[in-house]
Amino acid sequence: MIPYHGHHSAKHFIRNKPDRFGYKMWMMCSADGYPCNFSNYGGKDENRKLPLGPQVVMDMWQPVVNKYSRHIFDNFFTSYALMVDLTKQGFRACGTIRENRTGKCPLLPKKEIEKKERGSYDYRSDNMVLCARWNDNSIVTDASNYYGVSPIQKVNRWVKNEGKRRVEQPYLISMYNKGMGGVDVCDKMLSTYRPRMRSKKWWWNIFSQLLNLSIVASYRFYQHVNPDSRVTH
Structure with missing residues (x-):
């Protein structure tokens, strides 16, 4: 969930989420939280051919090259x-x-x-x-x-x-x-240093989410290249 408390047709309410109000984002992550792919959910799609869950999986896997890697979902x-x-x-x-x-x-x-x-x-x-x-x-x-x-x-x-x-x-x-749990790991890292700014623009929270996501991806990539480094998130 991308936190947002303003008025917008794409805003969702999910009771059991830490951030209950905001934009819903589908994510595909590695087990250590590296974000591989993502997509914002805007609501019902009349052109959807599959149930929502399977359709999201098929859409997320479009850029996957190595089919022999394992894929886990709930x-x-x-x-x-x-x-x-x-x-x-x-x-x-x-x-x-x-x-x-x-x-x-x-x-x-x-x-x-x-x-x-x-x-x-x-x-x-x-x-x-x-x-x-x-x-x-x-x-x-x-x-x-x-x-x-x-x-x-x-x-x-x-x-x-x-x-x-x-x-x-x-x-x-x-x-x-x-x-399991890669998306939760990524979500936890995103919430640790989430950019905050007062703005009436509906797109600001999505823009700041993308900046935050790029930082998390960069940090995980840095850890992969430098496994002995002690640099923290």
């Missing part, structure tokens, strides 16, 4: 149909997925998984997309067109009446956890 974007389309285009992807977007995948119901011990999982695959459901703090459902369940990982979890112990975790969920 359940707002993920759907079975999207995974099939990405498979046909050669993209490797993984993401959490909502119950009504699994393409009627016959996974065990959440209530049944909850009754099993922590670390229990169930999965199904049609040789193109794999969906897995895992019993963690809450039930986690992931879908991937590249990662599988094996090799099974071991993670530390607190188990009731037993204390901390190692439980099983499907491989695709482990890889999702390693790659």
Whole structure:
């Protein structure tokens, strides 16, 4: 979200965001927060051919050259149909997925998984997309067109009446956890030194956001080129 409290038709209100009022910006970032691509959301597009989440993913990936790099996204974007389309285009992807977007995948119901011990999982695959459901703090459902369940990982979890112990975790969920959070990292860096100026111009906040974004990108690029440097953001 780009903070903005004035009047404009593109302004949004999202209750659970740190900045609830402002312009909505879609972003694609690396795991360390480097901004790879972005697009401002102006509202409903009558020419859109796909649901909003998949359409954003397709638009964000237009400049991607290396299709063999992994791509992670959350359940707002993920759907079975999207995974099939990405498979046909050669993209490797993984993401959490909502119950009504699994393409009627016959996974065990959440209530049944909850009754099993922590670390229990169930999965199904049609040789193109794999969906897995895992019993963690809450039930986690992931879908991937590249990662599988094996090799099974071991993670530390607190188990009731037993204390901390190692439980099983499907491989695709482990890889999702390693790659997730890049947009949040970028957002945190953007909010640290956000330019502030009183102005009645609606475009100023977007302009200052782009300046701020270029600083974050420059810093991450500098860290990549100079891994031993102690220069801070």
